[in-house]
Amino acid sequence: MMIHLVGPGAAGKSTVGAVLASRLQLSFLDLDTRFRERAGDISQYIDRRGYEAYARENVETYRSCVADGVRRGVVALSSGFMTYPERVHPVYCALRREIASSRSTFVLLPSFDPEACVAETVRRQMTRPFRRSREREEAVIRERYAIYMALTAAKVETMRPVDEVVDEIASGLPSSETQRTKPLQGAGATLA
Numbered sequence: 001m002m003i004h005l006v007g008p009g010a011a012g013k014s015t016v017g018a019v020l021a022s023r024l025q026l027s028f029l030d031l032d033t034r035f036r037e038r039a040g041d042i043s044q045y046i047d048r049r050g051y052e053a054y055a056r057e058n059v060e061t062y063r064s065c066v067a068d069g070v071r072r073g074v075v076a077l078s079s080g081f082m083t084y085p086e087r088v089h090p091v092y093c094a095l096r097r098e099i100a101s102s103r104s105t106f107v108l109l110p111s112f113d114p115e116a117c118v119a120e121t122v123r124r125q126m127t128r129p130f131r132r133s134r135e136r137e138e139a140v141i142r143e144r145y146a147i148y149m150a151l152t153a154a155k156v157e158t159m160r161p162v163d164e165v166v167d168e169i170a171s172g173l174p175s176s177e178t179q180r181t182k183p184l185q186g187a188g189a190t191l192a
Helices: 012-024 031-039 042-049 049-066 090-102 114-125 133-151 162-172
Strands: 002-006 029-030 073-076 105-109 153-158
Touching: 002 012, 002 049, 012 029, 012 073, 012 162, 029 031, 031 042, 031 073, 042 049, 049 090, 090 105, 105 133, 105 162, 114 133, 153 162
Parallel strands: 002 073, 002 105, 029 073, 105 153
Antiparallel strands: none
């Protein structure tokens, strides 16, 4: 089973994903990292080729990971992965539908309150190397918030300690995965 973590940039997908994978003794894949290994810096790629070309290449990056045998593990998807235009790639609609309907997909959001989610996402994004202007970050999360909330996947708030977020996700997994869980060592970090 692949556990997919979806949500805006800085929602905690990579942090939570690494801890969850360790707890479940699974591999962890950060799609942004894999994209950089495959195609280079994301910002530069978008600047050179445009967002739609990036989205198409990101779908290909995901597909190449699956083709390379990544079939069990935790995957932190890129922030916009579930928000791309339907026409971006021939298999994107089916892939998005499959990920969104899986019982092992979780949408991570700082808060379910839209204003708190926007404020916290923008605050976190402003500390990261890949960022837009504050105004653009706010516009992007406002646009995507409704998309994330409309997904049928389980939603998880991340403005709390990482171990609490991981506990909630682990408890929401189909029973075959939760039987693999082990106690978390050294928990207590929070998502900032």
